[in-house]
Amino acid sequence: MFDKRLMNEIRESRKYIIANVALQWLALCVNILLMYTIAFLLTAVWNGFTNAYVLLFTGLIALGAVPLRYVLTRMAAHMSFCSARTVKKTLRQKIWDKLLRIGGTYAEQTPTAELVQTSVEGVDQLESYFGAYLPQLFYAVLAPVTLFIVLLFFDWRPAVVLLVCVPLIPVSIVLVRRWAKKLLSKYWGQYTELGDSFLENLQGMTTLKIYQADEARTERMNEEAESFRKVTMRVLIMQLNSISVMDLVSWSGAALGMLVGVLSFRAGHISLTGCLMVILLSADFFLPMRALGSCFHVAMNGMAAADRIFAFLDLEEKEKGTRTDPDGCAIVYHDVSFGYSEEREVVHHVSMEIPEHSFTAIVGESGSGKSTLAHLLMKHRTFSEGEITLGGVPLNELDEHTLVNTVTCISDRACIFRGTIRDNLLMAAPDADDEQLWNALERVCLKEFAEEREGLDTQILEEAKNLSGGQRQRLALARGLLHDTPVYLFDEASSNIDAESEALILQEILRMKETKTILMITHRLRNVVSADQIWVMKDGAVIEHGTHEELMGTAGVYAELYDRQCALEQYAGGSYEA
Numbered sequence: 001m002f003d004k005r006l007m008n009e010i011r012e013s014r015k016y017i018i019a020n021v022a023l024q025w026l027a028l029c030v031n032i033l034l035m036y037t038i039a040f041l042l043t044a045v046w047n048g049f050t051n052a053y054v055l056l057f058t059g060l061i062a063l064g065a066v067p068l069r070y071v072l073t074r075m076a077a078h079m080s081f082c083s084a085r086t087v088k089k090t091l092r093q094k095i096w097d098k099l100l101r102i103g104g105t106y107a108e109q110t111p112t113a114e115l116v117q118t119s120v121e122g123v124d125q126l127e128s129y130f131g132a133y134l135p136q137l138f139y140a141v142l143a144p145v146t147l148f149i150v151l152l153f154f155d156w157r158p159a160v161v162l163l164v165c166v167p168l169i170p171v172s173i174v175l176v177r178r179w180a181k182k183l184l185s186k187y188w189g190q191y192t193e194l195g196d197s198f199l200e201n202l203q204g205m206t207t208l209k210i211y212q213a214d215e216a217r218t219e220r221m222n223e224e225a226e227s228f229r230k231v232t233m234r235v236l237i238m239q240l241n242s243i244s245v246m247d248l249v250s251w252s253g254a255a256l257g258m259l260v261g262v263l264s265f266r267a268g269h270i271s272l273t274g275c276l277m278v279i280l281l282s283a284d285f286f287l288p289m290r291a292l293g294s295c296f297h298v299a300m301n302g303m304a305a306a307d308r309i310f311a312f313l314d315l316e317e318k319e320k321g322t323r324t325d326p327d328g329c330a331i332v333y334h335d336v337s338f339g340y341s342e343e344r345e346v347v348h349h350v351s352m353e354i355p356e357h358s359f360t361a362i363v364g365e366s367g368s369g370k371s372t373l374a375h376l377l378m379k380h381r382t383f384s385e386g387e388i389t390l391g392g393v394p395l396n397e398l399d400e401h402t403l404v405n406t407v408t409c410i411s412d413r414a415c416i417f418r419g420t421i422r423d424n425l426l427m428a429a430p431d432a433d434d435e436q437l438w439n440a441l442e443r444v445c446l447k448e449f450a451e452e453r454e455g456l457d458t459q460i461l462e463e464a465k466n467l468s469g470g471q472r473q474r475l476a477l478a479r480g481l482l483h484d485t486p487v488y489l490f491d492e493a494s495s496n497i498d499a500e501s502e503a504l505i506l507q508e509i510l511r512m513k514e515t516k517t518i519l520m521i522t523h524r525l526r527n528v529v530s531a532d533q534i535w536v537m538k539d540g541a542v543i544e545h546g547t548h549e550e551l552m553g554t555a556g557v558y559a560e561l562y563d564r565q566c567a568l569e570q571y572a573g574g575s576y577e578a
C-alpha cells in the first residue's frame, strides 16, 4: 500500500503531499459546516421558527462555503500536479544519471527499449502514485476520523457504525491486491516485450521489406499484441470487479449508518439536526476511501513500474578507477579472456603490446575478436580474466576521464547525431574555431562535400540518413581527429570509404605517427603494410605477430590472407565506396 523506498527517493514531493492532504481536509471542514447549516435550516423549518435572520445567516454561510470549497479543492489539485511534476523530474534525472554512470556498458544489463519505456511510461505511471494515490491514502484515514469526531457530538451509535464499516474497503483492496500484483508484473513484462519488438521492427523496416519478411514479423507482433491485449483485459476486469465490490461496501455502509441514525432519532437518542447530519455526512465517510480504491489500481501500475525503475537504479556499478597518472600511453594486454555470455568465450588468452608512438595493427578475418579487443580497451565491456594496462596502470584502476582523454576510439559504428556538421565536430573539441573544423574536414576528404552544401551548417538527419556510409565514416574520422588524444584506435574506421580517399586518409593517419600512438583494427591488409607491427587474430586468439615482411616470410595465415585479398582486389579492379 505504501512504498517506503519510493517516498524516500523523492523527498521533495513530501511537502506537496502534506499540503494536498491539508487542503482536502480544510475543504472537508467547510463541507461539514455547510451541511450543519443545511441541517440547522431544515430543523428550523421543521420546528416552524424560520425568520429572516435564520435565512440570511444560512444563506451567507452557504454563499461563502461553496466557493471556498471550490478554491480549496482546486488548490489541492494544484499540489497534486506539483508533486507529480517533482517526481517525474527527479526520477528521470536519477535514471539519466545512473545511465551516465554505467556508460556504454548499460546494454550489457538492460535492453534499450525497456529502458526507454521505463523512463517514459513507467515514470508517467508513478505520477498518479504521487499525485493522487499517496495524498488520498492519508486523507482517506483523516476524513472518516474527523467525521467520526463531529458526529460524536450528536450521537455515538451511528458514528461508531460508520467508522467501523470504512475499513471494509481497504480489506477488499488488500484481498484484490494479492493476485493483482502477479498479474500486473506479467502485464509490464509483456508490455516491454512488445515495445522491444516494435522498436526493433521499426528500425529494421527497410531490411524487413527487402526480404519480404515483414509479414512474418507482423504475425509475430500480432501474437505478442494479442497476448498483451488479453493480459490488459484481465487487468481491466480485475479493476472493474474490485470497484464494484468497493461500491457495494461504500453504499451499504452509508445506508447502515443512516438507518442507525434514524433509529436513534426514533428512540430519542439524537436530535433532528444530529439525525440530518448523519444522513448528509454518511456518504462522506466512504467517498475518500472509495476514491483511494479507484486510484489504487493506477498506483499499483505505478508501483510495478517503480520495481523496474529501482531494478535499474540498483544495477551494480563497477568501482570507478581513480588513477590519473599513466606513465606514457603504451597499451599492454596481459592474458585477456572474455565472452559476451558465460557460455561462449570469444577472446582467448590474448597478450599483446602496443608501444608508444608506434603504428600497430590488429588484423584477422571477420568475427575473429578484433573489435572485442577494442571494446575491452575502451571499457565498453567488463572482463574479469587477465588485465589491460595503459601507461602501466590497469584499466580498472584508471580514471574514466583519463582514459577517454588518452584514447580516441573511432569505429565503423560511431554515432553521428542529428544536427549540423558543426555540432557533430564540436562534440570532440568544443573550443575549436571554424578554421580547425574545416581543416579536419579536409584531412578526411570531406571538405568538398561540405562546401557544396551549407558548409559547417549542413544539416544532418537522424541516424545520418542523408549521408552515405563513406561520408558518415569520414565525418566520424574528422570528429575523432579533432579530439586530439595521444592514442588513436581505428576500428574499421574507413571500411566504407573508396580506395582513393582511403589511401589519402591513411597517409594523414600515418603522418600522425610522429606524435601519436596508432592502433588500427582492420580486415583490409593492404592498409597495414607499413605498420611497425601486426598482430594476427584468428578465432579469438593471437596466432601470428611481426611486421608485414616478417609475416609474409613465414607463409602463415597472414601471408595467405594477404595474397588472397590482393588477388581479389585485382580481380575486382579496386574497391568501392558505400
Ligand SMILES: Nc1ncnc2c1ncn2[C@@H]1O[C@H](COP(=O)(O)OP(=O)(O)O)[C@@H](O)[C@H]1O
Pocket (backbone or CB within 6 Å): 340, 341, 346, 364, 365, 366, 367, 368, 369, 370, 371, 372, 373
Ligand atoms: N554484443 C555481442 N554479443 C554477443 N556476441 C558478440 C557481440 N559482439 C560480437 N560478438 C561475437 O564475438 C565474436 C567476435 O566479434 P568481433 O570482435 O566483433 O569480431 P571482429 O571485429 O574481429 O569482426 C564474434 O563471434 C561475434 O559473434
Ligand SMILES: [Mg+2]
Pocket (backbone or CB within 6 Å): 370, 371, 372, 491, 492
Ligand atoms: Mg569488428
